[in-house]
Amino acid sequence: MPRPRWSPTPQQLMILQDLYRKGLRNPTSTQVQTITTHLSLYGKIQCKNVFYWFQNHKARDRQKLRKEMLHQKQKNPSDHHDDAPQLQFITAPNNSIINLDYNFPPLYPHSPPILVHQAERKDTSSAQMMNNMGNVDFPKQCVTENGMIRTNVQGWVLMMTDMGPNSIPYCSNRPIETLELFPIKATGIKE
Amino acid sequence: MPRPRWSPTPQQLMILQDLYRKGLRNPTSTQVQTITTHLSLYGKIQCKNVFYWFQNHKARDRQKLRKEMLHQKQKNPSDHHDDAPQLQFITAPNNSIINLDYNFPPLYPHSPPILVHQAERKDTSSAQMMNNMGNVDFPKQCVTENGMIRTNVQGWVLMMTDMGPNSIPYCSNRPIETLELFPIKATGIKE
DNA sequence: CAACTATGAATGAACG
């Protein structure tokens, strides 16, 4: 097996980056599976690859920011409000949707219209049972000894819906992670 | 845009190798900055260069040793515990200092006498500073009135001192990474 | 210039 380590294809990477840019940080296990399923259209991939990707990307993003802040001069103490870069995430209220429109060449004819929607406290976050999820293994670290899923983020659920991209996205610096992971083909609310 | 990659000057390389030889493997972020600051006297350098240097050097050191071990026949199975080479690192207890004395020609008149001393609490360790972080200056607010330089990382202080190399280094194969990164050259307290 | 080497940079995978 000369391929011990996954390497994202350009399209996979683009999607992942886009999801991250939209504000997704700690995808739930369900989201991970959804993403994995979709990305598998563009190359061999496992859930743990998606999981690790978000973990690493987030970690190194924070590292970079932390380091920048360490080098940053301190402003007025009264001006202490969040020197953190005001990243503008496209987010949505609890029941709205964010549409991500990937205009990839139709190498793969149909991308499944899957909508991920945030619930109150249903789904587990990016932790999962390692025990054979088929070909989509989750990393070992996510499994507790009694089979429970280690989680520290509140819930997500996956639901099929035909709401479509009708909701009204808005901006904030505290993105909630409710978004339509993949578009329903050929619509295209470009951001 | 081919951004040229950093290449250590002979003096920089010598210092890095010396630090490594002294037992430094995973420099903390503070140590990385200290080293970077010092090495910047001998050429353009960034924190990430120092970080990557230690990462790579350690990795390839281990890699080489592992290959050698793979080529060599195994010894007594009872001797399993450490075929690993008993590298003798110069280390020091928590409050002692290791002095590294670099006798470089005075191309640069005064190297800042900076002492890095490990406190009880661990500093955040090296894995940081990725993208563009340019300079190596310490934040101004870190400098206290009594001539000490304080980082925002707990457990570590950068302080000017005149203790000199009086401490007693000793050897072990599990080096703690407390060492005086750079010798007290002349005076020059003000930076 | 090709081929090879040394090594800076990056990142997937995993640890504590």
Added chain:
DNA sequence: CGTTCATTCATAGTTG
């Protein structure tokens, strides 16, 4: 989650 490890990519430098 921050850190560390292993592997890979990228490229300056060297050799023939």
